[in-house]
Amino acid sequence: MKRRSASPNDHCAPGSSGLVVRGHGRHYLVEAADGTRVLCHPRGKKSEAVVGDRVRWAPSGDEGVIEALEPRRNLLYRQDEWRSKSFAANVDQLLVLVAVEPVFSESLLSRALVAAAEAGMEARIGLNKTDLPAVQAARQRLAPYRAMGVPVFEWSLTTAMETALAELRPWLQGKSTVVLGPSGTGKSTLTNGLVPDAQAQVGSISEALNSGRHTTTHTQWYWIEPGTGWLDSPGFQTFGIQHVVPAHLASLMPDLASALEAPCRFANCTHRQEPGCSVRAAVANGSIHENRYRIYLELFEELSRPPHYG
Secondary structure (H helix, E strand, O other), X not given: OOOOEOOHHHHOOOOEEEEEEEEEOOEEEEEOOOOOEEEEEEOOOOOOOOEOOEEEEEXXXXXXXXXXXXXXXXXXXXXXXXXXXXXXXXXXXXXXXXXOOOOOOHHHHHHHHHHHHXXXXXXXXXXXXXXXXXHHHHHHHHHHHHHOOOOEEEOOOOOXXXXXXXXXXXXXXXXXXXXXXXXXXXXXXXXXXXOOOHHHHHHHHHHHHOOHHHHXXXXXXXXXXOOEEXXXXXOOOOEEOOXXXXXXXXXHOHXXXXXXXXXXXXXXXXXXXXOOOHHHHXXXXXXXXXXXXXXHHHHHHHHOOOOOEO
């Protein structure tokens, strides 16, 4: 859906509400209620807005000033080797896109699902390239996620795009959805299928922000149709979960949470070496897959270290 540029003085009174659809440094593109988009800057030195934020803004010449952030429903973080940094807010759903090839990382998949659970978001997995010979191995690796209630779409975007879109659109309808997928999974193909003018939007927004090609690694909000948002962030591989309290981690992993319906012997059990642990018993009897328990131990250790926010 195309948006035209306009002066904020023509469309919005001071203190109007808007949606952040793209950001680069201290420059934000804010969409007003009538669909026009205005280049805005935060008041003061701090730059805290992210894509998906609702903000109060006021005109300032041909641009605008962000006066305040409206309350958030949730906040998502991206993570690299050094730190976590917020990148999106007020998102309803998460689609984790993986592929038969290249082989996907269960650790990254699990991290994304934990981030979604902590944020109160529904999550689904999309398995692409199901026309390849290794599809049965990929399905087997995803079996524990299906078993714990995570729906899995199966597609071949290169050979049956319209079939995939017809299956996906009802789930997206009326919601805001962020998509995560490493290189080679078909995320750009899917985005271009859902948003035919996606590349044009990237170019026009880059021009508006005067940020050139650097914005290709930044999160962007697209409209699939009125009321249905699609958030793509091409430049990151994994969600940050440093804000998750280690003691709450098991409750955010459905298979572990199910095991905890039978309480552990100790109320403060970390599910690592304590006797009488319901989680370890479930691993032993096969109710929790060994890979899932290994990922839990890795994440628990990571979350027990001091966080680094950016």
